[in-house]
Amino acid sequence: MRYAPFYGCMISLKYPQFEAAVRKTAPPLGMELVDLEGFTCCPDPIYFKAGDKLVWLSIAARNLCIAEEAGLDLVTMCSGCTATLSEARHLLEEDPGLKEEVNRRLAKVGKEYRGEVSVRHIVTVLRDDVGLDRVAASVTRPLENLVAAIHYGCHLLKPSKVMRVDDPNQPTILEDLVRAIGATPVQHGENLLCCGKACMSDEIPAEMTRDILDQIESVNADCMALICPTCFDEFDLGQLRLSKRFDRKFHIPILYYFQLLGLAQGLGARDVGLQFHKIKTDPVLEKLGVAAA
């Protein structure tokens, strides 16, 4: 099981604890992550794409070429990178004229896109290649008694004909992965609501995140488990903003799935970078009997 990991800007440069968690939890799962040289920003599916779709597509195709040249499938850890690279692949397959135009551009940097590479969010690799049984077998410290509220975010699932990950209306992939490490996933009323990060308003995203966090509080979850660094930003740092805005305390620990997996595989809190979180994860660690970060 060899893959080319694509960590992206948000994870490499803002939340490297997620990169560390992925790198440290992959070997016990039998995954070999082969670092390739030359990747750039995916590029960003929100603001960069809003500037010029054709340039966005060309830069995305250049990243795909690098994996193609190495003969490895791309594995993404960020839902934004997953969206850009999966959609780029889809557009280039759907429209031969567009592929020709993009290749005309790529020729200027000595590349050609052929369309031989897959783009996969790493959670699908865990489910489909590694298998839930092997994920469970890698666990040395089951996260018993931990109740995790799942936050899917948008770009892992939609558009489903492009992403091909799970049923976008009733997904189970993250619940299954949380169960595999001994924790209990809990459903709540807003588990499929967007985090709102891309909406250019102060008010709307604040109300959206507040409503999601209120739901999580109402089902007595110990933490939120997610798989997207942009959603993480909105909920971790975001809770500090929310506490000010609504004049009440928001304090739900937010963990990236691979940090939870790391704890379950016996890693310490600092190994997966929990000391860098704005919202303290101590209540989660206490419940698991792990020393604080």
Place this chain on the structure above:
Amino acid sequence: MAKLNFEFRKKLDAIIDGDHHNYCYQCGACVADCPAARYSTDFNPRKIMLQALLGQEDVLIGGDSVIWLCTNCYTCYERCPQDVRPIEVIIALKNLTTEARRSPEVLDQIRGSVRETGRTVAWSALVDRRRQELGLEKIKPAPVDEIQKLLDLT
């Protein structure tokens, strides 16, 4: 009676997926689960598609257009029975807004960062320290010469 602006629609058609606005029959499936529409009475993807069909350039790509309230969640793309891909039409409208130099400043900042560093998040000494603490290698520079070529092509 509204006058159609075909010239604007042609410009929209020329952008990736912008032409999909032509398939819209105004059913409103895109509105039901739209989070921006749920939280704001100003934002309505069905209405934006109608304005695109009418070619209402000033409303859609003016400096205060509601298109920037879109959360980019792709639920409308998922729900649309006509493959209109409203979100993609909205992004195409944002491209036209950028062309008209009326986009929010953050777009220039992001494009500038990609041009200068190949990345959207700026390098900092703090991130190198954190990476070291986590046992990760330092960030390597990205091939900005290739990115600049791709940014400047027409």
